[in-house]
Structures are given as C-alpha cells and as structure tokens.
Amino acid sequence: MDNNEDINPDSSAVPEQDSVVEAISNIDSDIVQEVSDENATSPVACRLSEVETSTESEEDFGERRGFVKFLCIVIGGIVSAVPFGAGIWAYLNPLTREKEGSGDGFVKITTLDAIPADGTPTKFSVISDKEDAWNKFKNISVGAIYLRKEDGKVKALHTVCPHLGCFIDYRSIKNDFFCPCHNSNFKLDGSIVSGVSPRPMDPLKIEIRNKVEVWVKFQNFQPGHDHPIPLS
Template sequence: MKPHPTRSRQINGDGRRGVFSRHNAGPSLRFRSLCKVENQEENQAKPPDAPAGPVDRPDPAQSQESTGQNASDSSFNYPIFGEASAAADAQQDEPGRQDTANEPVEERRGFIKFLCAFFGTLISVTPFGAGLWSYLDPLAKRNKRGSGSGDGFVRITSIDAIPADGTPAKFAVVADKVDAWNKFPNVSIGAVYLRLVDGVPKALHTVCPHLGCFVDYRPGHGDFFCPCHNSNFKLDGERVKGVSPRAMDALEIEVRNKTEVWVKFQNFQPGHSHPVPVS
C-alpha cells in the first residue's frame, strides 16, 4: 500500500508559505528557487567561521522591534525622513529664532565692511590731497622772492654806484628765482639800465620790445642799439628808428634808506605796441 504523502507548511523569509512533501513528492520548483535565493543571502551575511547548518530565521515583527530598540540605544540617532521634514518645518515656522541667531554675524560683517570702506577711502584720498597741495603750494609762492621786499621790488645797488653825469650803467638783478615748482636762490633774473637825471635815478629794461633781444648801450653814439634788427633808442628809452613796436620798457624805481636803489623788476611780452607784463 502506497503511503499517503504528509504535507507540512513552512513560513518563508518574506512571509509566504511554501508547501512541500516529506516523502516521494519532493519540493516544488517555486519553493526550491526561493530557498536557493535565501541561502545565498544568508551565506553572504554569515561570517566566514560560522558553522554550517540550518539557520533560524527571526520573526519579522521581532526583528523590527529589536531594530527599533537598538537604534534608540545607539549614540548615533539619525532621524528618519519624516522626522527630518518635521524638524525642518518647525524651524521654518520660527523665523524670529533664526533671525536672532544670525543678528551677531550680520553686525560683525557690517562693521568689517564699514572699516574696509573707511580705510579704502582714506588711502585713496591721501595721495590725491598730497598731489593737490604740491600743485597749489608752488603757485601760491610763485611771485615771492627771498631777497625782495615782497611787493616785487628788488634791491639793485646804491645810488653812489650810478654815474653822476647821466651815463647809463647796466646792473644785474639778483634775486630768488621761483617758478611753479622750483626755487633758485640768489640768481640773476635779468638786468636793468640805471642813470641819473637831475640826481634822480631812472631804470630801463635791457630787452628789446621787438623780439626780446638784448639792447646795447653805445657810448660813441649816445644811444641804445638793438643788434638783432637795428632798432635805435634814445637814452630815455624813446624809439628813434627800427622795427620795434614801442619804446624801451621803463621800470618803477625807489630810493630807500636814502642810498638804496630798489627796482620793481618785471618782464614784458615782446611784439606788442604797449607793455604787457609776463604773468
């Protein structure tokens, strides 16, 4: 008599039930496939020195409980996605708290920006101010001469050095030469002709008004002569003949301390019919 096959049920790892026969029927194809996959997974997870044999599969419910307990006992508690989202929403719902935490940082950043802007402006303005001062300062001192009186007069000589017979004498004008940026002390800045007329000194510029050549005194002719274009002038500077557009330029003169002869020396532009001072 053929024995009746006894069937039993076994719970698989995924919760499904597999049916197999303990006698001649043998396991079904589906059950063998599932068992093969599970055995491969268990072999991969099992340590190399684990003993071979059947492995007790834990209950899924118990596994979840133990996993949750271990996770709570661990020092590295990572929130799940739902909890992280809830925490992020809670932080977004509290804008005042986040703004309060960022206030000190923003204040420090604003102060640092202010310092950078202040020192940057100071560094950029300092060279500009120094350059402006160096440009304007020489212009303010342009007409100052150390050996002069401050009003443009320069001491030339004493009245005793001028010939008493009215003959013109040429004297150098020595003063501090100051241009826009440089100062040269005690240099010759020009020359003048001085002569006495009834004991009163008179001064004439030595430059011809035509093109700026130097005028010579000719004792034999008793006149002034420009060798550049043959212009002639009387002893008082009046033009006699030639191409000069005007007479010789007369200069202001003063006698100070009874004997000192001071002349207000000034250059004039050539080529004009009337004197035009050089600025």
C-alpha cells in the same frame, strides 16, 4: 573663384553715408576682388566661399557688420585718446600754473653812488629769488636793467628789446641804445629813434629806500605790443 563678388555682404546692405565708417566699410566692397585674386593660391582662400552661406538675411548681416565696424572705430578712438589726453593735459600745465609772487616785487639793485653822475647808463644785474619748475633758487641773476641819472633822479630801463626780446646794447661812442638783432635804435630816455620796435624801451618803477638804496620793480613784458603788458 569667380564668386568673390558675393562674398562681401556689404555691397548692397550698407546705406550711403557720408562718414568715416562708411568710407572704411566700403573698402572691402571695392576690393575683395583683388584680395581674393592674391589669395587664389592659398589653401585657405577657398574657405572664403563659405561665408556667403550665412543663415542671416543679407540685410541683417550687413547691418550687424556695420555696427561692429562702428564699434571698432569708437573703441579704437577711446583707447587711443587716453594716452594722448593724459599727455596733453600735463603738457598744458604751464597755461594753468599760476606764478607765485613774493612781496611787492621790488628788488634791491645797487646804491645811488654806483650810478655815474654824468647821466651815462650803466647795466646792473638783477639778483633775486627764482622759481624754476622744481627748483627754487635763492639770489641768482634773473635779468638786467639800465640805470641812469637824469637831473639827479634815477631812471630804470629794461635791457630787453620790446620788439622780439633781444638784449639791447648801450653804445658809448654814439651814447645811445641799440638792439643788435633788428637794428632798433633808442635814445637814452628809451624813446625810439629808428627801427622796428613797436614801443619805447620799457621803463621800470624805482624806489629809493634808506636814502641810498636803489630798488626796482623788476618784471618782464610781452614783446610786440605798442604798450608794455607784464608777462604773467
């Protein structure tokens, strides 16, 4: 079995290319020796020698094999790309899906009487309609806000920390806001006292409708920026 070196027609025919095709093409030229050693006891191995008695010139044969290898890789790439392509297309759906806005975005939260007159912030749930993939829920909790009276006017702050989105607590003992995740500390007006938050607590627009109803334009903001950017 010492004629194995000759079996591989590629060894001289394939031109040097810095490509994957070439890398794979060269594999057999490198190791036919080993393989045929392993197959030495196989009854079929001796037939390998017949390959060399090709009527084609070695150069033509090598070129044709190179092309076949190239085709294999192209076809393999195409058929494998199809399932991945379809999957990734569907996976990217959230990026292309537009959020449907309903109305002016204002949500009725409570009435003026429900907010303490002494300026203590009070947490209120935001009850609204929510679209969640295939579901459209009516009147469910979509978040929470702090409402506080300041000189008779109502102010609204988001409960979500502008740092990384934890829920900010109101500490009645210290009469301030505190984010328990990374210890950001805010005054009652939302401004930063200490900590890592990049911006003050997010204020929300307020409208008083029908004299006593408190309506808030509820929206969420991207974390991490020094000014509020609405999530869309």
